[in-house]
Amino acid sequence: YKPLVAVVGRPNVGKSTLFNAVVKKRISIVEDIPGVTRDRIYFDAEWLGQEFTMIDTGGIEFVDQDNHFFTSMRYQAELAIREADVIIYVVDGKTGIQPQDEEIAHILRSCGKPVILAVNKIDSVEQEINIYEFYNLGLGDPIGISAVNLMNLGDLLDEVLKYI
Numbered sequence: 332y333k334p335l336v337a338v339v340g341r342p343n344v345g346k347s348t349l350f351n352a353v354v355k356k357r358i359s360i361v362e363d364i365p366g367v368t369r370d371r372i373y374f375d376a377e378w379l380g381q382e383f384t385m386i387d388t389g390g391i392e393f394v395d396q397d398n399h400f401f402t403s404m405r406y407q408a409e410l411a412i413r414e415a416d417v418i419i420y421v422v423d424g425k426t427g428i429q430p431q432d433e434e435i436a437h438i439l440r441s442c443g444k445p446v447i448l449a450v451n452k453i454d455s456v457e458q459e460i461n462i463y464e465f466y467n468l469g470l471g472d473p474i475g476i477s478a479v480n481l482m483n484l485g486d487l488l489d490e491v492l493k494y495i
């Protein structure tokens with residue numbers, strides 16, 4: 332049994348980019364157009380000798396009765412809450428808080444699982460000021476990261492290890 336770490340968040344915040352950065356293999360396709368890709372969603376990763384399985388919930392799709400694929404952030408979040416040992420909730424430091432972020436935060440606040448709030452796209456020290464508004468989501472201290480520049484990913488994973 333390896334602990335399951337779920338990456339949750341609305342489209343385009345950088346979940347796949349973060350996932351790829353952590354697993355150190357470019358196995359998912361990063362796309363600007365949400366819903367276009369068929370991402371690889373599970374991968375085994377390791378940090379400081381601790382192994383865990385990471386899941387990119389943004390890649391989870393559902394099939395309706397007409398065989399159409401669709402994604403649902405609510406289902407993705409609920410799946411993560413049910414299955415995961417730790418949830419990394421990714422938000423976008425460039426766009427700030429969006430209504431969908433509030434919806435997911437509302438679900439996660441009462442979920443009973445550890446939630447780590449990662450503010451992505453903090454690509455430079457000057458942008459760190461953008462993390463503070465995310466205190467309003469009521470999920471504790473936000474951690475600023477840049478999945479593209481690989482900034483603060485160690486701090487994020489250190490936080491994950493506290494719970495697994």
Ligand code: GDP
Nearest residue numbers: 342343344345346347348361362452477478479
């Ligand atoms: P997802 O829909 O949450 O999986 O988001 P993606 O990982 O596909 O990324 C969406 C877009 O955000 C892509 O154009 C990425 O290059 C961009 N992106 C992801 N991480 C960062 C980051 O740390 N900084 C910046 N500036 N852009 C990022």
Ligand code: MG
Nearest residue numbers: 346347389390
């Ligand atoms: Mg993605």
